[in-house]
Amino acid sequence: MNKELLNKQDIERILSRIAHEIIEKNKGPEKLCLVGIQRGGVHIAHRLATRIDTIEHVNVPVGSLDISLYRDDISRRKKLPIVRKTDIPFDISEKVIILVDDVLFTGRSIRAALDALMDFGRPAQIQLAVLIDRGHRELPIRADYVGKNIPTARSENIEVQLEEESAEEKVVLISGE
């Protein structure tokens, strides 16, 4: 049983709100840069950058981060690993980084992303923005900006389909069975 939780319009509204929150919290976008976690987070980071540009007329740099080399479950994997592109074409030192992901779950991806970012420099601050927080944290990690909190069972799955990758844009709850 799949249940649609958000449609395209819902997602658009959420991202507009998060863009405003980011600007408000940081008193303007001047020191900001956005880093999306591959893959969903990268698309969301680009969309947030577009919105910040529309609101403040400032071009915030966007990078992409692949965390597979920093994961803690590497020796338990079963299939061929894919290492996607990490591309951070700017100096992150002394910047405020908005780390962006589509779904926040155990927090282990974010832990890996923090380690990866530290290898690129020493940012002034890292904040976390996610489209969905589905709970079940295994590490003391929380998001600064949350699109929607969705309580789930562990056996369930959240699928974020963005128009960059699929035909229809929506967020779906997939039941465990």
Next chain:
Amino acid sequence: MPKDLVSIKDISKEETEAIIDIALSFKDVLRRDIKKVPALRGKTVVNLFFEPSTRTKTSFELAEKRLSLDVINFAVSSSSVVKGESLLDTVRTIESYGIDYLVIRHASSGVPHFIARQTRASVVNAGDGINEHPTQALLDAVTMQEKKGGVKGLEVAIVGDILHSRVARSNVDCLTKLGASVRLVGPPTLIPLSPPAGVKVFYDVDEGIRGADVVMMLRIQLERQGKSFFPSTKEFFKYWGLSAERLLLADKDALVMHPGPMNRGIEIASDVADCPQSVILEQVTNGIAVRMAVIYMLQG
């Protein structure tokens, strides 16, 4: 992925392409300020080199350290092997240390294959006799992928001492798997009597490199040649060496490759080795990235 990489034949076309892709990602890591990732933290590799090697050993060691592996170099000349220990006992002793990977070079063909069946660790063949050198073939493929945008459809001429070359053997398998067409070029004495299926053989070097997209020169392996296969190194250069004039016969954007170490003036002219078409140093850099990719892919 299989447990070991002993032969190019161990991996499918898809796995070969995946290694090339991941190697290109690792190349990005090598360009960063911090050129190290924690991917294999807590795992251990032993480099077991029974045959002298400087560049391959350095390349493997660097690749291993970039993956955060703990690296042990088992120096054969100062070990029990010279005291008469058998190969199998050496391997069993090393395995008892609790290791995850074993990188092996040996002067006899088939040794890595034998060891792979005796150990639970993942074995990577770093060159065995005149048999195979799979990571060299993979780094050559990465270089072609990067410089030519793909390996499929390329005309690759491998020139020189094919008979004694594990590089040639692995390259033929790897390149044909990826859809390139391979020409083996050299004097009849240095080309196997029954060349692998699907490759073209040329005894005339000018014909062999005409129109080629890649000209891969091999080192004349005097140390493996028990007898004379050609009159003199001077004559070899005259008839089989890659000079600037000869290179004009290949495609105008042809890549010049060499697995190293080069014998300048024997198989390749000094000015050709340093010309803009030469990607010989690029191959060295790609070697580290590809060895990272292979070890990373084998584990688990």
